[in-house]
Amino acid sequence: MGLEFDYKDGQTPLDEEEKEGLKIKSITTQGELDDFEQLNIEKAVEWTIHIKWKVEKILTEKFIKDLHKKMYEDVWKWAGEFRRTEKNIGIPWTQIGIELKNLLDDTKYWIENKTFPPEEVAIRFKHRIVSIHCFPNGNGRHSRMMADIIMESIFGEEIFSWHQSNMIKPNETRNKYINALREADNGNITPLIEFAKN
Numbered sequence: 001m002g003l004e005f006d007y008k009d010g011q012t013p014l015d016e017e018e019k020e021g022l023k024i025k026s027i028t029t030q031g032e033l034d035d036f037e038q039l040n041i042e043k044a045v046e047w048t049i050h051i052k053w054k055v056e057k058i059l060t061e062k063f064i065k066d067l068h069k070k071m072y073e074d075v076w077k078w079a080g081e082f083r084r085t086e087k088n089i090g091i092p093w094t095q096i097g098i099e100l101k102n103l104l105d106d107t108k109y110w111i112e113n114k115t116f117p118p119e120e121v122a123i124r125f126k127h128r129i130v131s132i133h134c135f136p137n138g139n140g141r142h143s144r145m146m147a148d149i150i151m152e153s154i155f156g157e158e159i160f161s162w163h164q165s166n167m168i169k170p171n172e173t174r175n176k177y178i179n180a181l182r183e184a185d186n187g188n189i190t191p192l193i194e195f196a197k198n
């Protein structure tokens, strides 16, 4: 379709097959794509807040996929399906299922044993899931929504403020966010927690 998006720092490009999966053929710019995705995500937020989710339901591969589907199904045919291609961010795609299972098991363990405070459980989960990079795209927004769902539905706490930003624009706030992720890659989770809380 000859459509070229620009990729901002810390974003994964789509390959041709994934671009084919665009459901709304009238989209020609990154800005239009951002807007359609944002509308779809707002519907997904409505869906999550009208249901009282239990821990056993949230920390499953099914819920992870269902949430991605709800967030992006109006825009992308592959919404809710794990990727089958390699990306510049993320583990080899063949390892996604097993690594996600490890993460879900670790998270249940942290909760049961009160290993970390709620905000740290949510942000460690967010960082690990976005590092796995389960989906062809939309992983960052999905991981941030998962962190909020963990806070609200598992711990009964307020959701994060994320610097009052959806981080779509490549600005100062997004740079701070990417730097905090890099710190987390190096084993220091604190800046990402602070970023999320402020």
Ligand SMILES: Nc1ncnc2c1ncn2[C@@H]1O[C@H](COP(=O)(O)OP(=O)(O)OP(=O)(O)O)[C@@H](O)[C@H]1O
Pocket: 010, 011, 012, 089, 130, 131, 135, 136, 137, 138, 139, 140, 141, 142, 143, 166, 167, 168, 178, 181, 182, 185
């Ligand atoms: N160095 C990094 N280490 C870990 N994760 C990273 C790094 N750079 C980027 N990321 C993550 O990858 C995400 C981008 O992936 P993807 O494009 O699939 O998500 P998105 O939802 O479309 O983007 P965004 O997060 O910008 O809304 C970023 O949000 C960030 O969470």
Ligand SMILES: [Mg+2]
Pocket: 011, 012, 137, 138, 139
């Ligand atoms: Mg993206």
